[in-house]
Amino acid sequence: MVRKPSHGDSTGAGNGGTEAAKERKGLWSPEEDERLFAQITYHGVSTWSSVAQLAGLRRSGKSCRLRWMNYLRPDLKKEPISKREEEVIISLQQSLGNRWSTIAARMPGRTDNEIKNYWNSRIRKRLNDAAKAGRDDGAGTEPAPAGEEKVEVEPTNAATEAGPMPIPARFPVFACQMLDGGVGGRGISSAGSDSGENTPSTTSSTQQNSGEESEASVGDSNMIHFLLFDDLDYPADLVMDVPGAMDAWESELYPANSISSLNY
DNA sequence: AAGACACGCAACCGCAAACAA
DNA sequence: ATTGTTTGCGGTTGCGTGTCT
Numbered sequence: 001m002v003r004k005p006s007h008g009d010s011t012g013a014g015n016g017g018t019e020a021a022k023e024r025k026g027l028w029s030p031e032e033d034e035r036l037f038a039q040i041t042y043h044g045v046s047t048w049s050s051v052a053q054l055a056g057l058r059r060s061g062k063s064c065r066l067r068w069m070n071y072l073r074p075d076l077k078k079e080p081i082s083k084r085e086e087e088v089i090i091s092l093q094q095s096l097g098n099r100w101s102t103i104a105a106r107m108p109g110r111t112d113n114e115i116k117n118y119w120n121s122r123i124r125k126r127l128n129d130a131a132k133a134g135r136d137d138g139a140g141t142e143p144a145p146a147g148e149e150k151v152e153v154e155p156t157n158a159a160t161e162a163g164p165m166p167i168p169a170r171f172p173v174f175a176c177q178m179l180d181g182g183v184g185g186r187g188i189s190s191a192g193s194d195s196g197e198n199t200p201s202t203t204s205s206t207q208q209n210s211g212e213e214s215e216a217s218v219g220d221s222n223m224i225h226f227l228l229f230d231d232l233d234y235p236a237d238l239v240m241d242v243p244g245a246m247d248a249w250e251s252e253l254y255p256a257n258s259i260s261s262l263n264y
Numbered sequence: 265a266a267g268a269c270a271c272g273c274a275a276c277c278g279c280a281a282a283c284a285a
Numbered sequence: 286a287t288t289g290t291t292t293g294c295g296g297t298t299g300c301g302t303g304t305c306t
Binding site: 025026027028062063066067070071113114117118120121122 | 271272273274275276277
């Protein structure tokens with residue numbers, strides 16, 4: 001259920017109207033998204049506040065960063081969180097606690113916000129229910145280990161569940177820039193690969209993964225890493241070979257004239 | 265059909281860490 | 286060493302939509 005944008009004043013003309021410089025808040029309009037995406041794609045990120053300024057957005061740098069990280073980033077997975085991913089979340093939450101960004105860093109294509117929301121709205125509730133049910137049964141004093149709370153686990157790779165791997169909506173151009181090395185601020189490079197700590201291992205491991213994870217228990221952290229490498233859907237060096245991706249990007253998602261018409 | 269409620273998601277807020285001047 | 290700025294994080298809230306009564 002995607003909330004319909006309620007940006008009554010997508011141009012920023014509203015919001016009281018008089019203070020042109022006043023920061024906009026609330027949902028992002030498609031135009032704002034487009035401006036932000038184009039700005040970052042073509043010019044990278046020096047500082048987020050400058051991104052907001054250069055893109056002509058009346059948004060805080062913070063807001064721009066959040067929008068990019070949680071929504072516009074080309075490497076985000078758009079499909080719902082799979083059972084396997086849910087198991088990983090549960091397992092990592094057990095070992096790391098509510099360190100959502102760390103958990104997200106180990107789940108390519110997922111954001112901390114997404115994981116946090118998923119946890120708060122679904123898993124936590126379910127675990128609580130399970131714990132309560134356990135107490136009612138008198139069956140145990142501890143809630144069942146989260147990993148065992150599962151839910152039938154498909155042996156298949158999550159990436160293959162939904163059929164052919166979808167072409168990430170905006171990845172190609174972004175990847176071109178990344179590989180080109182041209183625009184590189186620190187923001188754009190970290191956004192393209194993933195935040196920091198897992199980047200080297202994930203990218204290097206991607207090509208060697210064997211395709212299927214072992215049957216190790218969910219609580220096994222080594223297995224989690226292995227499994228996650230397996231989940232990395234869009235290794236940067238493969239993206240350039242996706243036939244027609246650029247065409248799709250240009251013709252459907254962001255026609256050249258729609259971007260070049262922006263002033264920045 | 266309509267209102268109440270629950271759910272899920274997007275975004276904001278406040279804080280702390282990192283960095284620059 | 287100090288101060289100001291920016292970034293990143295986790296918690297929380299607001300709101301649209303779906304479901305139930």
